[in-house]
Amino acid sequence: MKAPKFSYVRAESVAHAMDLLAEHGEEARILAGGQSLMPTLNMRLSQPRLLIDINRLAALRGISLEGDRVRLGALTRHVEVANSTIVGRHLPLIAEAMPHVAHVAVRNRGTFGGSIALADPAAEMPACALALGATFVVESIRGRREIAAKDYFKGLYETARQPDELLIEALIPVRRPGRVAVFMELARRHGDFAIAGVAFDLEIARGSVAEGRLAYFGSEDRPTLAPKALAAILGKRLDGSGGEAAAAALVEDLKPMSDPQGSARMRLHLQRVLTTRALEVAAKRAEAAA
């Protein structure tokens, strides 16, 4: 199908984009990489009055190391994240997840910030950001504020970002020594949206889990942390039974959705399978690093 009629404005600066958002609010949509917005326009699932194209805002692009955090500009394209040596070295979880983000042509155009702003429940980057304790910076003419990832994802495509706010960047803590990251997902076709997936960031000291975050995606209405599953492995060695204990506890953390891709029961099962597999890999990686 063809997109419905809309008005189109090329933002000339971040301030210009914020002015337009302040004026038009929910009637407007930010056009970044467009890899999710354009399909919804072509299928007429969304009919915004105005598209605000931010693709020329160089201030929103780029990856840099700032103290003990990595700054990812919202308009940074997935391909840039995938090829970044800073990300490869300091954010191994994101580096491991990147090949799973859609397909080559989509990664060439889609943006990190677009993925965070849309908050698709099956998307990889929101889950990684949650697992890594990222902070999102949003700005409007009312001012600038920071939102922790754990407070940002509110529900199905619902976030703490207000309609007049523009996502500026993500600030993500670098990997500290002793931390182990594991990313895994299951999808029908490589690069398609996951029907189950995990993003784990764990501190493993002398073979035991000291702390960390277990993030799940693809099965819930938003990326979700699993504190009960984490509690089941805290202070324990990550041998086979450790993974099974976490997998068993998962029923208290997750309430999977059912859809044509899979029932809630199947999704819980898949998340459990991924949990044991990913914790096995985490144990091996911790051993190799020690």
Place this chain on the structure above:
Amino acid sequence: MSDEETMAVALTVNGERIVRTVPVRQHLVDFLRIELGLTGAHLGCEHGVCGACSVRVDGAVVRGCLMLAVQADGAQVVTIEGLTDTGEIADLQAAFVERNALQCGFCSPGMLMTSAELLGQATPKSREEIREFLSGNYCRCTGYHAIVDAVETTLNKRLQR
């Protein structure tokens, strides 16, 4: 339609400077096909799943249906027609014919555009990696095997040179 919002664009398509006024809601592939008569990029699903509309914008392969024509203002666009004319993938196209890597041919322009990016990286790739690279392009005839063969053969020949 009088209430259709339009905008002027100036871009380079297959090396030729193009200036046009386009509806702001027109995507790049409709612009290339309808406005410029470049019908090599095919419109399959029109929502970014099938890959038949793949074109190169500023050096990178993208979904032509997921980009507005107005967004190509100032850009360098290369379609399968341009890629064929420059001879950049003549060896790959010969390998597609040789290996029978197409039947109906609807997906072929997209397959070739994506494969061109893989070949451009000039790094060794396993069959599995080639499959992953092409995973965003649907083919409903060949079962992909012959396509992977053709890409693999071309890549290996180039790497040997």
